Amino acid sequence: MSTAIRWFWFASPQTFYPLAGAIARVSAVGAALLVAAGLYVGFFVAPTDAQQGEVYRVIFIHVPAAWMSMFLYVVMAFWAAIGLAFNTRLSAMMASAIAPTGALFTFVALWTGALWGRPTWGTYWVWDARLTSELILLFLYLGFMALQAAIDDARRADRAGAVLAIVGVVNVPIIYYSVQWWNTLHQGASVSLTRAPSMASTMLAGMLLMALAFWLYSIAATLARVRCIIRERA
Amino acid sequence: MSWGSWGEFWAMGGKGFFVWGSYAVTFACLALEVYFLRRRSREAKT
Numbered sequence: 639m640s641t642a643i644r645w646f647w648f649a650s651p652q653t654f655y656p657l658a659g660a661i662a663r664v665s666a667v668g669a670a671l672l673v674a675a676g677l678y679v680g681f682f683v684a685p686t687d688a689q690q691g692e693v694y695r696v697i698f699i700h701v702p703a704a705w706m707s708m709f710l711y712v713v714m715a716f717w718a719a720i721g722l723a724f725n726t727r728l729s730a731m732m733a734s735a736i737a738p739t740g741a742l743f744t745f746v747a748l749w750t751g752a753l754w755g756r757p758t759w760g761t762y763w764v765w766d767a768r769l770t771s772e773l774i775l776l777f778l779y780l781g782f783m784a785l786q787a788a789i790d791d792a793r794r795a796d797r798a799g800a801v802l803a804i805v806g807v808v809n810v811p812i813i814y815y816s817v818q819w820w821n822t823l824h825q826g827a828s829v830s831l832t833r834a835p836s837m838a839s840t841m842l843a844g845m846l847l848m849a850l851a852f853w854l855y856s857i858a859a860t861l862a863r864v865r866c867i868i869r870e871r872a
Numbered sequence: 873m874s875w876g877s878w879g880e881f882w883a884m885g886g887k888g889f890f891v892w893g894s895y896a897v898t899f900a901c902l903a904l905e906v907y908f909l910r911r912r913s914r915e916a917k918t
Contacts, residue, residue, distance in 0.1 A: 681881075691885045691886075692885035695891050745901065746898045746901060754894070756890060863909060866909070
């Protein structure tokens with residue numbers, strides 16, 4: 639017997655099932671604590687914005703939700719691709735488990751963006767590059783879920799969904815760079831690794847706390863859902 | 873930020889509809905997802 643680490647041990651749905659449950663529980667608690675901290679910083683520590691007044695406080699959910707919507711799509715496409723390439727069951731299940739949470743954060747990003755746009759731009763919606771490409775992201779998530787739901791055989795549904803997810807990943811850099819490539823009402827990136835943040839440090843702290851909270855929430859929701867899928871397919 | 877009163881806090885400088893409309897729908901969505909996940913988990917175990 640080899641003593642090498644069994645990397646593929648947790649690639650089996652049956653062995654991953656209890657681990658997923660444990661990680662989901664810890665992540666859910668962490669998400670609840672971070673949401674409380676993020677809301678406290680966002681509403682009681684961060685100052686009023688000099689230009690926008692109080693309405694800017696939408697940022698504490700808008701930006702983290704928009705980040706999650708794009709990040710989750712890339713993770714979903716990654717697992718879909720692994721599942722397609724190596725025919726591993728758990729990878730495809732992970733892709734299916736991520737889609738509804740990704741769609742939720744995409745909807746939240748669009749909804750909060752509309753409510754933020756009205757008082758700052760004077761309109762709930764414009765067909766500009768950033769908003770339109772984010773709407774396409776929502777349709778990609780919904781299309782992925784509808785396609786998988788329409789095919790009875792789980793393995794065939796996995797493969798068909800994977801192709802859609804992989805093709806759609808091209809939309810993610812389009813969303814991210816849309817504010818640079820096209821003239822758009824939407825402002826540029828709020829946070830960048832290459833320059834100092836353009837906002838007060840307490841505003842940034844509130845946003846990052848909420849981003850971490852949404853991250854942990856996504857982990858908890860996705861792993862809880864993948865446990866359902868494992869049981870349903872057993 | 874120090875709010876003068878709870879009334880001022882809820883008013884959000886006159887933009888309460890947009891701020892609270894965002895937060896209410898976001899947390900309603902998260903709560904709904906948790907509810908549906910719990911229900912699906914219960915059904916998957918039976």
